[in-house]
Structure formats: structure tokens, C-alpha cells
Amino acid sequence: MTFVSKPTTTETGRPRDYRNYIDGAFMPAPGEMIEVLNPATGVLLGRIPETDAEAVDAAVKAARRAQPAWERLPAIERAGFLRQVSAKLREHRVELADVIVREQGKIRGLAQVEVDFTADYIDYMAEWARRIEGEVLTSDRPTETMLLLRKPLGVVAGVLPWNFPFFLIARKMAPALVTGNTVVIKPSEETPLNAYLFAELLSQTDLPKGVFNLVGGRGRTTGEALISHPGIDLITFTGSVETGSHIMQVAGRNLTKVNLELGGKAPAIVLKDADLDLAAQAIHASRVINTGQVCNCAERVYVEREVHDALVEKLAALFQDTRYGDPSLQDDLHMGPLINQAGLDKVARAVDLAREQGATVVTGGSRADLGQGFHYKPTVITGATADMDIMRRETFGPVLPIQIVDSLDEAIALANDSDYGLTSSIYTRDLNAAMQAARELKFGETYINRENFEAMQGFHAGRRKSGIGGADGKHGLYEFTATHVVYIKG
Numbered sequence: 001m002t003f004v005s006k007p008t009t010t011e012t013g014r015p016r017d018y019r020n021y022i023d024g025a026f027m028p029a030p031g032e033m034i035e036v037l038n039p040a041t042g043v044l045l046g047r048i049p050e051t052d053a054e055a056v057d058a059a060v061k062a063a064r065r066a067q068p069a070w071e072r073l074p075a076i077e078r079a080g081f082l083r084q085v086s087a088k089l090r091e092h093r094v095e096l097a098d099v100i101v102r103e104q105g106k107i108r109g110l111a112q113v114e115v116d117f118t119a120d121y122i123d124y125m126a127e128w129a130r131r132i133e134g135e136v137l138t139s140d141r142p143t144e145t146m147l148l149l150r151k152p153l154g155v156v157a158g159v160l161p162w163n164f165p166f167f168l169i170a171r172k173m174a175p176a177l178v179t180g181n182t183v184v185i186k187p188s189e190e191t192p193l194n195a196y197l198f199a200e201l202l203s204q205t206d207l208p209k210g211v212f213n214l215v216g217g218r219g220r221t222t223g224e225a226l227i228s229h230p231g232i233d234l235i236t237f238t239g240s241v242e243t244g245s246h247i248m249q250v251a252g253r254n255l256t257k258v259n260l261e262l263g264g265k266a267p268a269i270v271l272k273d274a275d276l277d278l279a280a281q282a283i284h285a286s287r288v289i290n291t292g293q294v295c296n297c298a299e300r301v302y303v304e305r306e307v308h309d310a311l312v313e314k315l316a317a318l319f320q321d322t323r324y325g326d327p328s329l330q331d332d333l334h335m336g337p338l339i340n341q342a343g344l345d346k347v348a349r350a351v352d353l354a355r356e357q358g359a360t361v362v363t364g365g366s367r368a369d370l371g372q373g374f375h376y377k378p379t380v381i382t383g384a385t386a387d388m389d390i391m392r393r394e395t396f397g398p399v400l401p402i403q404i405v406d407s408l409d410e411a412i413a414l415a416n417d418s419d420y421g422l423t424s425s426i427y428t429r430d431l432n433a434a435m436q437a438a439r440e441l442k443f444g445e446t447y448i449n450r451e452n453f454e455a456m457q458g459f460h461a462g463r464r465k466s467g468i469g470g471a472d473g474k475h476g477l478y479e480f481t482a483t484h485v486v487y488i489k490g
Contacts, residue, residue: 015035015044015046017033018048018216020055020059020216021212022055022059022214023058023065023066023210024203024210027058029051029055033047034050034217034218035047037103039104039337040326040327040337042372045103048192050217050221051222051225053225055215056215057229059215060157065210066208067181070181070182070208075128078129079129081211082125082126086126088202088204089119089122089201090116091201096197097111097112104190105339106336107331107334110290114166121171124174125178126174128175132150132178134148135147144488146485146486147488148485150179150483151483152179152480152482153233153234153481154181154182155182155232155233155234156183156235156236156480157227158173158176158184159239163295165191169195171471175471179480179481181234181480182210182211182212183212184213184214184215185212186214186216186217187214189217190339199212227250230254232256233256234257235247235259236260236479238260238261238295240262240263241262241419241465248260258468259471263295263394263420263422264299265299266298266422267298267300267415268283268426269303269412269427270428271411272307275427277314280311280318282427282449282450283427283451284318288319288322289335291337291376292347292395292396292398293343293397294452296445296454297423297452300402301315302403302405302410302414308404312362315380319364320378324375325370326373338376339374344376348376350393357389358383360382361380363377365377376397377398382401384401386417392418392419408433412440418464420464420466421442421466422445422466424443424446425448442464443463444460444463445458445461460476
């Protein structure tokens with residue numbers, strides 16, 4: 001099966017009904033179908049199944065049947081199957097990006113980066129096949145050898161968000177598969193079509209049936225059936241704090257291991273010696289990327305008093321010049337729409353509340369009337385203080401609040417005073433100040449003089465309510481393994 005430039009429709013032009021991928025076959029699901037809309041236009045793109053508990057059970061059982069044989073394969077052979085998948089993605093990179101643009105509202109350049117990065121990420125994880133390491137431990141007994149082995153957990157449930165829907169398939173799947181696990185993936189009902197097309201391409205490879213399974217549906221139904229299933233050995237989820245907390249509670253019934261990447265309220269600290277042009281450009285890029293709908297992008301700024309006005313002037317100019325609209329029609333945009341009406345309403349309420357609490361809107365500050373879609377004007381807010389909701393709650397939209405500080409120590413203290421602890425950044429020419437921030441900021445990542453965007457060989461992990469565990473690199477790979485200590489008495 002292949003697809004061409006507009007795979008979301010049938011040959012007659014009607015929106016297409018997609019089928020789940022279970023045990024190596026595309027399976028119809030009885031019951032309700034969920035409509036998937038273009039957030040920039042409201043146009044119907046396709047429909048996916050609201051998968052019931054019985055079909056979820058079939059997917060989990062297929063994964064369990066396939067797992068022992070998959071684990072017995074040498075890791076380098078498992079990696080070969082992953083490389084077949086990445087090659088398929090590259091063959092259809094433009095078509096895949098087009099689907100992401102239409103169903104998520106992502107600008108075309110970023111959608112293409114997401115597809116290409118996903119293929120590269122799968123290859124990167126495949127490279128770990130010969131690098132998965134155990135340990136030789138020192139025994140207290142003579143003639144005894146102790147070995148620590150790393151083994152797969154079993155069946156992994158990957159529950160995906162809508163903001164980077166395609167990449168997150170790989171982030172859940174690739175490390176799971178190369179370490180010998182099998183997977184059941186549930187995409188967000190907001191952006192599932194790219195995942196179904198991923199499954200179509202994967203079905204054209206030699207990957208054994210049951211190793212990868214895909215079920216669609218809402219969180220409260222399909223997601224609930226998946227995370228509560230006793231046949232799941234790891235739940236890996238990216239999304240909201242509220243949903244992550246619920247997953248932990250449900251997982252506790254079966255004592256299922258969880259890996260959670262949740263919200264963020266990333267602080268950006270700008271010191272008086274910073275390159276203000278660099279700081280403004282990087283913060284702007286980190287705020288409007290994906291229309292601000294990224295858990296690790298800059299959500300609040302702490303700037304030293306001496307350079308506050310100059311920085312605000314530069315940021316206001318950049319935000320005023322931000323181009324936004326329908327990315328399926330324009331290729332030169334900085335950002336597209338918010339994902340849905342609820343997302344738009346949330347951003348609007350956050351800005352209105354900031355005004356009520358005494359902050360000042362410098363630019364933006366209202367919904368954008370483009371005739372259709374869920375658009376909000378890029379917004380800069382000054383006069384923010386630590387007690388305001390805009391500085392404490394995740395906005396998830398193109399809104400940047402700014403607070404004045406009088407020292408690095410004050411900035412670090414304010415940055416750390418948060419429920420979240422995913423990413424952070426600092427702009428300074430002073431190496432000592434940068435290193436102090438690296439030591440004292442209580443976050444999983446700190447970016448120094450650059451935009452917030454992680455590398456696949458790093459370890460993307462949060463503290464506090466930003467999550468449990470992490471992803472990427474060696475440490476992310478080992479999240480998908482269990483240790484097994486062997487005692488050999490000679």
C-alpha cells in the first residue's frame with residue numbers, strides 16, 4: 001500500500017475512514033468514528049475508530065504473542081527492521097509532512113523537520129543495537145561471578161500527544177523495539193492520521209506481525225482500556241499533568257511501570273551583559289515554535305532591570321513581525337493555529353487574567369480574526385510578577401510574560417519557584433554566571449545562549465510535575481529495559 005500527496009482522502013475526494021493496525025493487518029473497528037479536522041480551516045480530513053476495550057485487548061495480546069520471538073532475535077537484526085522503517089519514511093517525507101501540516105496546523109518547514117528528525121531518530125536508536133551494555137559486578141564470594149544484564153520489559157503502551165505527533169511515535173517505538181519490546185501505540189485523537197500513515201508504511205516492511213500495533217480513540221475510552229490492561233509492562237506517555245497523574249493512579253492497580261513527560265513552564269533568564277539580539281531572537285523562536293504548543297519552549301522571561309526596556313523593544317518588534325495563518329496555503333509563516341477551540345480559549349483566558357492582575361500587554365493580546373481557524377496574535381506581556389497566573393501556569397500558546405529582576409540570584413530563585421522542572425535557559429557572556437545557573441537551576445535541561453530544542457543523544461527529562469523518567473540517548477534507551485542480575489558460582 002502506498003499513498004500520494006493527499007492521503008487523507010479517497011479517490012472520490014471524500015474523507016477517508018482509517019483502520020487500526022493489529023497483528024500485522026488493518027482491522028476495522030465497530031462503533032463510533034472520530035472526525036479529524038484541520039485546525040486552520042475546520043475542514044474534515046478523515047475519520048478514525050473509537051477503539052473499544054475488546055479491540056485494545058486484541059492489540060495487546062498480539063504484542064504479547066510476538067514479543068518472545070522478537071526478543072530472541074539479535075539486537076542487530078531488530079535494528080535492521082527499524083532501518084527499513086526509516087527508509088520508508090524518507091521515501092514519503094513530503095507527503096508525511098503535508099499530513100502533519102493539515103491535521104496539526106504546523107508550519108510546513110517545521111513539519112518537514114519533524115518527519116526528517118523522526119527518520120534520523122529511528123536510525124539513531126538502531127545504532128544502539130551493538131551498544132546495549134550490562135555490567136560485571138564484584139562478588140563477595142571466591143570463585144563467583146556476578147553479571148547485570150539488561151532485558152526488555154515486554155509490551156510497551158505508547159500514548160501520544162498532538163503537538164509533535166509523528167516524532168513521538170518514534171520516541172516511544174524505536175527504543176522499545178531495539179531493546180526487544182513490542183508496542184501498542186495510541187495517537188491523540190486530535191492528530192492521528194500521520195500515525196495511521198506511519199503504520200501503512202511500516203506494513204510495507206518485513207517487520208514481524210504483532211511487533212507494532214496501532215489503535216485509535218479518545219483517552220477516556222481507548223486510552224483507559226490500554227493503560228489499565230494487565231498485559232502492559234510499561235506505559236510511556238507525553239501530555240498534560242492531569243492526564244499523567246491519572247495514568248499513574250490507573251497504573252498503580254497493576255503496578256505497571258510508567259514513563260511520563262508532562263508540562264513545563266520554562267524560564268529564560270537574560271542578564272545585563274547578554275547579547276540582546278541573540279537573546280531576543282532565540283526567545284522568540286522558542287516561544288512561537290509550533291504556536292507555543294511545546295512543553296519545553298520558553299514560557300516566562302526574567303530580565304535584569306538595566307536591559308529590560310531594550311529587550312522588550314526587540315521582542316515586541318519580533319512578535320509584531322511574526323507571520324501566522326494557514327500553513328497549508330502559505331510556506332513563509334512563523335506559526336499556524338492553535339490545535340482547537342479549547343486551546344484558543346485557554347490562551348485568551350490566560351491573557352485576560354494577566355491584564356486583570358495588573359500586567360501590561362505590549363503587543364498582541366487578542367484572538368486573530370482570519371475568518372476561520374483557531375488563531376491568537378503573538379503576545380508580549382510586561383509588568384508580570386511572581387504571583388500572577390501567567391508566570392505560574394502553562395499557557396501553551398504564543399504568549400510571553402516578562403518580569404524584571406535585579407540579580408542572577410533573584411532570577412534563579414524565581415525560576416525554581418515552580419511546579420514544573422523540564423527546561424530552562426540563560427543568556428549571558430559571563431561563564432561564571434552561566435555555570436552558576438547550570439548548578440542551581442532545578443530543571444532537567446538548561447540551554448545557554450541558544451533556543452530551547454533538545455538533541456536526540458541527550459536525556460530529555462523533567463523534575464517535579466514535569467514528569468517521571470525521560471527519553472533520548474543512552475539513558476532514555478535504558479528506560480525500556482529491566483535489569484537481571486545473575487550469580488555464577490564457580
